[in-house]
Amino acid sequence: MFDLPFEGVKIAEFAWVVVGPLTTKYLADWGATVVRVESHTRPCILRLSAPFKDGVPGIDRSQYFAEHNSSKLSVSVDLNKPKGRELAWKLIMWADILSESYTPKAMKAWGLDYDTVHEKRPDIVYYSTCQQGHDGPHAHYPGYGQLAASIAGFYHVSGWPDRSPAPPYGAYTDVISPRFSCAALVAALDYARRTGKGQHLDQSQLETSLHFLAPALMDYRVNGRVASRHGNRLPYAAPHGAFRCKGNDRWVAIAVFDDREWQSLCEAMGDPEWAQGKRFATLTGRKQNEDELEQLVEGWTKEQSAEQVIALLQERGVAAHVVESIEDLFADPQLLHRGHFRRLQHPEIGEAAYDGPAFRLSGTHDRQFAAPTLGQHNFEVLTKILDLSDDEVGDLLAQGVLTTPEDFVLPS
């Protein structure tokens, strides 16, 4: 018993896109039973997002969705039908946690808002996540993670000083938020276990993510300084950046923080003439002549492969690493050692790589399985978890309470 951390923990998931599903995925991968309440009439947007198996779109062919929903079950329920909402309520009465990312108006219209749920289940942890929070003038802001990242300020501080921003790939606030909400969710679950009291967790992804910019925000308030973008440079290190190597678009990241590391770098470069003397000997000197310094270092790196550069620098205790492409990740020996990529079998996508957890627990293990197709577990969940009979499930299907692939329609 309790071989897996979250064995016996039950989650009813009404959440979409990345943050909500990634948050509960931590619990799913580590043993919880997570049932996604989905619908063919309005599938989660991630199910319609690339990459698709063989490049062919389909609600059960998106690896983007699959990646973020491993180890979960799926039922396909039309919440706009009264019997659909009855099913939802059965799940809520079964669950320890409810997760959702709808607008407050939508949940209220279905009678699944926090106040209503809390009355029937005062011990349930009700986790709501959205871009900017459930109240305030921008409460119903419909945005995506890219937009929240832009509003938060991550765009402005990324890229080159002489150009428009070059921000982190993808929806950056989407990947900051789940780390915080996972900690919060499990903590709230523990509180409920101890006290019998559930509560409402209201996450504004914008607010969560701002913590990754906290010192810059304080710097502005106290010192009036407006943080901006500086390529790969850092005020207290030089060289500090990405340098081109031999080959097609191959780069290494190198960072030198003190004079000892600088001397080690010089040695690795074969103590070239240009590196001797006072000009670059101190951090101040290196910062003052940083443009030239970077050109000269790159003059050295571009004559060898990224791997050669790393070997020479790591031997001498200088922080350096290949700027890994996604292809590189799949061949990275450290990641192979960590077992990072797991090959899992999905009913429609077939075998695909799923990223594993970023951490190991010495006394236990996770149990990751492929993401579900939409409604894959209707029968299993309704009969085994909700105790309906086979006939009752058949009736719900016939009445359209359980949606089917035929209910999915492209917009006209």
Add this chain to the structure above:
Amino acid sequence: MRLRGTGIPETNSPLGPYRVLDLTEGGYLIGGKILADLGADVIKIEPPGGSPSRDIGPFYKDIANREKSLFWFAYNVNKRSITLDVGKEDGREVFLSLVANADIVLESFAPGYLEKLGLGYAVLSTVKPDIIVTSITPFGQTGPHASYSSCDLTAWASGGMMCLSGDPDRAPVAPSVPQATLHGGAEAAAASVIALWHRNVSGKGHHVDISTQQCVIWTTLNATGKWDVNHFEPRRCSGAIILPRVNVRTIFPCKDGAVTLYIAGGAMASLVDNMKRFVDWMDEEGMAPEWLRTLDWVHAYDMSSTSQEVIDRVEKPFADFFLTKTKAELYGEALKRRLLLAPVNDVRDTVDDVQLQARGFWIEVDHPELDDSLVYCGPFIKFSETPWQVRLRPPLIGEHNDEIYRGELGFSKERISLLKQARVI
């Protein structure tokens, strides 16, 4: 019976009953802060003289001083502080007696460092069998790269995120506010609470082994899927949405800065509706050409099948439109009309943002030693039953030495004095 010294009854916060010993540094400090924000009693253990993280800027009024680092302030609110040199034999003994009453130890030393000091997980679990030791490192505790020299930039590079970001004609670029170690630290908070949950139900402790590299890989969203399933490597493109056949630009200059926008079509009904209403707005101002007004967003702008030519042509009227308006005008109108557009904010805009103010996100914290109060980021998540509060402003170096050493461990004044002189505390 443990003295808490924080004045908060245990039941009033999610992690109230738990104690954390925090040996992390740099961006990893955020892990302890998250646990402290959730109510845990987090004791930051600093070397005598203070943590090296106190030398990280920016500084209060640009005064480089160990009690004035804004970086330190941001990531150590709600923690207590004691000084202790765990590298000395006497310090080691003191640390073990603290472990006896702790639930979690957070640390970010190089792999093997604590083992060498006789403070590895195996030893700590003889003192407290169900102890949770959370170790955060760039690559994990073991493996061919475990002992690599690393920093925030190289960790970001190792995780694939750096390669994906930047302009096509220049080097890959990392954000100018270092992020990788913050991801590792935040993940440490999540992983520690997961381990804690398991400990509570099973009685088992854990050595939690976090790889910052793997944390960074998790920031790449659908990129690993693109490679594995489609054999497609997204190439950095200045924040554009990168698809197999096309890049869809997202950042557009406007009158006083830039805005971000997702010009999308295809199968997603809500996005199509958004585009139609956007064009309606442009049309009201006479800036929507006929062909744009009649564009079939579902079929003629399906990003999975359309050409770069179509994408570029459609984007031009938007680009022209934005140049006629400011960030505030564009964002204000987009909010009114529920359109998907965001300003590229700098810290001034973020601080002035009306939503954050309305939500009470900014919290003022008193710093008597500075004769000032500073504004901090507020709760990262709002809890209805156990709301976040600032119990403690970020601690001074060893501020709680007396409270812990004398008040809790029962050291005499003489012993404390001796330990101080020997630079153990």
